[in-house]
Amino acid sequence: MGLEIKLKDKAPVDVDANSISTLDALKELGVKGMENIVAVKVDDRLYDLSCEINSSATIDPVRINSAEGIDIMRHSTSHVMAMAVKELFPGVKVTIGPSIENGFYYDFDYERPFKEDDLPAIEEKMNEIIKQDLPFAREELSSSEAIELFGKQGENYKVEIIEDLGAENVSLYTQGSFSDLCRGPHIPSTGRIKAFKLTKVAGAYWRGDEKRAMLSRIYGVAFSDNKELRSYLQKLEEAKKRDHVKLGKQLDLFSTHEEIGAGMIVWHPKGYMLRHLIEQYEINEHFKRGYDMVKGPEILKTDLWQKSGHFDNYRENMYFTEIDNQSYGIKPMNCLSHMLIYKSKLRSYRDLPIRYFELGLVHRHERSGVLHGLSRVREFTQDDAHILCTPEQLGEEIKGVLTFVKDVMGIFNFEYELEISTRPEKSIGSDEDWERATSSLINAMEDLSLKYDINEGDGAFYGPKIDIKLRDALDRSWQCATVQCDFTLPDRFDLSFIDQEGQKQRPVMIHRVILGSIERFIGILIEHYAGAFPLWIAPVQARILTVTERNDEHAEYLLKSLKEAGFRAEADLRNEKLGLKVREAQLQKIPYMLVIGDREAEQGGVTPRLRNGKNLAFMSTDEIIQHLKEEERQRR
RNA sequence: GCCAGCAUAGCUCAGAUGGUAGAGCAACUGAUUUGUAAUCAGUGGGUCGGGGGUUCGAUUCCCUCUGCUGGCUCCA
DSSP states (O other): EEEEEETTTTEEEEEESSOEEEEHHHHHTTTTOOGGEEEEEEEEEETTTTTOOOEEEEEEEETTTTTHHHHHHHHHHHHHHHEEEEEEEEEEEEEEOOOOOOOOOEEOSSSSSOOOHHHHHHHHHHHHHHHHHHEEEEEEEEHHEEEEEEEETTTTTHHHHHHHHOOOOEEEEEEETEEEEEOOOSBBBGGGGOEEEEHHHHHGGGGGGGTEEEEEEEEEEESSSSSHHHHHHHHHHHHTTOOOHHHHHHHHHOOOTTTTTOOOOEEEEHHHHHOOOOOOOHHHHHHTTTTTEEOOEEEEHHHHHHHHHHHHHHHGGGEEEEEHHHHHHHHSSHHHHHHHHHHTOOBGGGGGEEEEEEEEEEEOOOOGGGGTTTTSSSEEEEEEEEEEEEEGGGGHHHHHHHHHHHHHHHHOOOOEEEEEEEOOOOOOOOOOHHHHHHHHHHHHHHTTTTEEETTTOOOOBBBBBEEEEEEEOOOOEEEEEEEEEEHHHHHHOOEEOOOOOEEEEEEEEEEEEEEEEEHHHHHEEEEHHOOOOOOGGGGSSSEEESSSGGGGGHHHHHHHHHHHOOOOEEOOOSSSOHHHHHHHHTTTSSSSSOOOOOOOOHHTTEEEEESSSSSSSEEEEHHHHHHHHHHHHHTO
């Protein structure tokens, strides 16, 4: 009696034994390049390379350059780091250390937090461990044995993990003197780690709970070889050049000021122009799609925020002010005014859906540590709308919003991710309402064939929602558009409409934004285009560059013509060399540099230079205006 | 809010074991009239983020506040 082993999609091979290690099995199967294999899949489950199989199986080698292989190597690297840290800092307690995108981290509890200065020594120690090529050995033991083992070492976090697991047995991985509780699998030995770098330290709460211990986290990146690592680090450097805070300064778009306060943006002429153009585009899109534009006040009586539930649920994030013994809350959301407009008269089912749109300025007192450039601020403008509709209309309205999102993101060439969040534990409303709203959201995405993730239990307390996320230059994802169903506020504010039978009914409310926060969206937009905005939103579309003072007259004529044709143009008439003028316009990423020398002045036109360095052929004044109009119309 | 790092001229950055600072660009003045990523010369410019402490003396060391960056938590 023996085993039958096979590679995926290959003919089986008979083995004359009752069990065989996967390592031998792979050799038996004639697999090449063993040095790249870090683990195996047996019948589609991941195992250590050295594990034993004792029944017939399909074996699939996992190589270090595969997604699964690199993930395993990164995880193992975190174990190596933990070992290094334990050797260098006696008394340190280990907690968890998973692999993450591009690398890994490990959380430690030590008498003091780790500093960036500690990293070189840790890296050096890790390199020693890697050089020793210590094998990763797996063993299983009972939970009680494991608790005793870790308890003796004073590793109380590990004990807590095992206790919470509640499993009968747990597995332990040991390399050299270091053992860690771990499910695995791991690479065969530490020598398989070829390229890693510790990148940063950070604080992190034990189990992500801010009421529990603050641990010290060390992050690292790891790749299958040095070339990959270098190219990753280089890409990171490139991405930093797109940073919207940096570009915002270079392109003179906006600023922040210590003396004004954190999280408050001051828009400079060019930045405000960019913002204005985006807002203008959006306003028109809303009118086209049957929205009415409205505007509510910035401060509303605190009583009203109490009625809406914001005071109870959101007070810590709100700003308040008091006038004549009357407390007012500065709005963190725009819905209340919109509901009062709805309530201002009796509504019929014939009026629905009603869609109120506002470029609503809101203030939210975000915690200081979360502020970030334009992406997370305390004062921002939402392209906010509230749709009031009958329960039957809900599905179509959601589809309308998602289509709106798709169209707008398409204009800017954005890829985005959708995520639906379902009913949380703490929530209000009937099961029926939740069920209907959730399925409306899902059906809308299905009907539009959109891909989405499900985030169980992460909805708002008043209803489920779809979030749309965009990524910044450093690949961090930010929530932009959101569609939320709400049955609570219509209830609290007793909103109603008269149905076909003459009966009062409750409308459903959809909260939605398309760009989300205009500030955040522009931040991502800056990084998306690296500051080189397409013509239709470029704050300055064209700059006229003269060669000598003799050309001033023609330059001024051209400037006037461009402005009259509606273009955002300026002229650089300084007594400077053309090379300098080109350089400066280039650094400002202006789409069109219109060069005027004696030749152009004589012929009454320009030689356009694009910011990609290309020159276009001579154009007359009329021709360049037509050329720009065409490009602007195409929103390129 | 928590952990770590940072804060020097308008900008980008040097600098000193504690003895009050420097470059390039920008600005200003002058010369130059110039053809596709920096023409040359000269001049002015800083309470070294704010406050407090240690010290004969603090921009440098300590504390604290403010702001920024990277994480954590948060984002009804």
